[in-house]
Amino acid sequence: MAIHRRELLATLGAGAAAGLAGCSAAGQFGGSDEAPGVVGETLTLTTTTSTHDTGLLDExxxxxxxxxxVTVDxxxxxxxQALETARNGDSDVVMVHARSLEDEFMTEGYGVNRRDLMFNDFVVVGAEDDPAGIGGSGSATEAFSAIADRGATFVSRGDNSGTHTKExxxxxEAGVEPSGDWYMETGQGMGEVLNVANEQGGYTLADRGTYLSQRSVVxxxxxxxxPIEGGPExxxxxxxILAVNPAVHGDVNYDLAMAYIGYVTSPEGQxxxxxxxxxxxxxFYPEALSEDPDFQQYVPEGWSGNSTEG
Structure with a gap:
């Protein structure tokens, strides 16, 4: 699998090389001298473009x-696509934001030990002149309907991402099947879609984090x-975040994946x-720690443990 991963990373050009200096939390979590068999290893993390484009991953x-x-690629x-890469055994741990797709991945047996990690929200952004007149709307569905009715340009991720799934x-819910010249599917990440929407004077759905990180250049x-600012839930x-199931792909670096999950959901990571x-x-807003933990975070939504064989 190491060869497959190197080829994958070379093809995608998205490997995040290690070596960045950072303050060590070894005193809290146990440094590398307490983790035999880990030093020098590589953890492959597949994640969304929003965590990358905002710079959060480096942090x-x-x-x-x-x-x-160790190195985190x-x-x-x-x-x-991040989940599909993991299905193929080319990832150790996945950090994503589409619960329906995460649940499907887990139900199929590819993922284990899912944890809630953090949250922000989506916002509908567009040119200041607002040709569809959606400004200040308290309803995303009404805003989308207005955009479609007026044929205003809408730029879609079109890439089966978490943002695209939400869109x-x-x-x-709005009862609209988007199509036509006004609807542009790019197949690009969030940062690029914001640039396209900016160039076209159009609307798009964006995660707040990526939008805020690029607001000064669009x-x-x-x-x-x-909902962070009182909008619709x-x-x-x-x-x-979830680990790839080592019972399905025996060569995943499960121990290091679980160490990473433990770190990002710890007080230090949060x-x-x-x-x-x-x-x-x-x-982003941390969500892993609570005095009243949510059991539902570990299993697909709607899962019931009562379906045992008699």
Whole structure:
């Protein structure tokens, strides 16, 4: 699998080389001298473009690499492709944000030990002149309907990412099947889609974190807020992290994957998520720690443990 991974990373050009200096938390978690068999190893993380484009991965991964003396190869893809890479055994751990796709991955037996990690929300952004007149709308579905009715340009990820999955759910709830010259599918990551929407004077659905990290370089404004700013819950954007099942792919680095999950869901990892900002704005909100943990985070939504054979 190591050869497959090297080929995959070379093809994608998305390997995040290690070696970044970071403050070590070895005193809290146990340094590399306490982790025999780990030093020098590589953890392959498939994750969304939003965690990469915002710079959050650098903030999280450098201290982990320092702590264990390992390398994290982070492959930034849409959620669907990140999970598909893991299905093929070319990933050890997955950090994504489309619960329906995560649940499918787990139900099929490819993923284990899922944890809630963090959240932000989605926002509908567009040119300031707002040709569809959706500014200040309290409903994402009404905003999408107005965009379609007026044939205003909408730029879609079109890549089976978590953002694209959410976008399609909104269109469905709005009773609209988007098509025509006004609807542009790019197959690109969030950062590139924001650039295209900016160039075209169009609308798009964006995760708040990526939008805030790029707000200074695009002339797009938020027209519909997500729940962080009092908008509809439909625009909530939770992130999860899960390990690839070693019973399905025996050569995954399961021990290191679980160490990484433990780190990013620990008080130290959650603090780094909470304190990470861009342009003075908090991009993500930690969700792993609670005095009343949610059992549902570990299993697919709607799962019941009562279906035992008699």
């Amino acid at each position: 999280l991964n450098a201290p982990f690499e320092d702590m264990y003396g 982070a492959v930034a893809q849409g959620t669907g 399609l759910a909104i269109w469905e 002339d797009l404004v938020i027209h519909v807020q997500g 439909l625009l909530a954007n939770p992130y999860g 603090r780094r998520i909470e304190e990470y900002t861009a342009n003075g704005e908090q991009l």
